[in-house]
Amino acid sequence: MHELSLITAMMDLILKDAQSRGIRKITRVELKVGEFSGAYPHALREAFAVASRGTPMEGAELVIEEVPAELRCRECGAVFRPSETGWACPSCRSQNVLLQGGLELEIQSYHGRDGDVGQGRSGQGYSSGEQEEG
Amino acid sequence: MSVKVVVGKDILAVNRKRAEDLRARFKQMGIKVVNILSSPGAGKTSVLEATIPKLQKVRAAVIEGDVATTRDAERLSHLGIPLVQITTLGACHLDASMVWKALEEMDLSRVDLLFIENVGNLICPASFDLGENLRVVVLSVAEGTDKPAKYPAAFLSSQVVLINKTDLLPYTDFDLKRVLGEVRAMKPDMRTFTISCRTGEGIDKWVEWLEEWVREAQ
Numbered sequence: 006m007h008e009l010s011l012i013t014a015m016m017d018l019i020l021k022d023a024q025s026r027g028i029r030k031i032t033r034v035e036l037k038v039g040e041f042s043g044a045y046p047h048a049l050r051e052a053f054a055v056a057s058r059g060t061p062m063e064g065a066e067l068v069i070e071e072v073p074a075e076l077r078c079r080e081c082g083a084v085f086r087p088s089e090t091g092w093a094c095p096s097c098r099s100q101n102v103l104l105q106g107g108l109e110l111e112i113q114s115y116h117g118r119d120g121d122v123g124q125g126r127s128g129q130g131y132s133s134g135e136q137e138e139g
Numbered sequence: 140m141s142v143k144v145v146v147g148k149d150i151l152a153v154n155r156k157r158a159e160d161l162r163a164r165f166k167q168m169g170i171k172v173v174n175i176l177s178s179p180g181a182g183k184t185s186v187l188e189a190t191i192p193k194l195q196k197v198r199a200a201v202i203e204g205d206v207a208t209t210r211d212a213e214r215l216s217h218l219g220i221p222l223v224q225i226t227t228l229g230a231c232h233l234d235a236s237m238v239w240k241a242l243e244e245m246d247l248s249r250v251d252l253l254f255i256e257n258v259g260n261l262i263c264p265a266s267f268d269l270g271e272n273l274r275v276v277v278l279s280v281a282e283g284t285d286k287p288a289k290y291p292a293a294f295l296s297s298q299v300v301l302i303n304k305t306d307l308l309p310y311t312d313f314d315l316k317r318v319l320g321e322v323r324a325m326k327p328d329m330r331t332f333t334i335s336c337r338t339g340e341g342i343d344k345w346v347e348w349l350e351e352w353v354r355e356a357q
Contacts, residue, residue: 007263100324
């Protein structure tokens, strides 16, 4: 239900970054979405199709890497998936476990055209640009 | 030429930054903030109605989040405390900028504890930091035993679980022991209270802990 908020937040971040680099058209966006993040890939795609209309991101390919939930036992170190019956470690039955994957909501990267990254302009100080053939 | 830009950033980075700004502002004002989450009808407003009149050592204020209507705010208006309603007009959660705006409407000069009642929803609000110091999730007996396992993000991001409507325990197959066990399996340091806003059972214990927390945290 909040996928539209997530998509507009994602678009704001990328469009601002792209503008600072002189990138005028976004062609691909790569996201990482955890199983327990509360965001559903299908709804993200629907929201993106609507929200990107009329923006430099319209028509961009949205690639979503779904990250399965993963628990790690703090006692014996076993790594396992949460099961219907609970979060106890299947090896040693300990309940002292840590969720180490599955809550992700991340922008990994985006691809753009008409770029100007060779000028050494950086975005918000958190991104790094790499050129590639295309 | 095509360019790839590596971002590696949280989608909600802007909200997180705004929430950090809020937290700093609250700290400066000497106010502790509690964000209350639950599914619709679990009893968030009832918890506030039962809790606030019992507070003796701390002065409270409330930000009420609702999709539509001001009914929850009306229920609390007789308490005579600073109260602001945020109507999200369809949005399923509050975000930090909504809280920021609500603060412009409030006089918090004589407040120690600000409750933010989120929109009734166990999915979306879990992702949005509101600058709170404590997140409380309310789970009611009528909702069934499997809520923590089905909505792990809401429970994992909270520090306190209030199990409400315990007066209904004899009439349901809610397995209190199992729920408490599952919550602790998820998060061993989770604090849990069993309460009934209808009968008042367990409220004193929760209020006592809350007042202590506000004072310790200051």
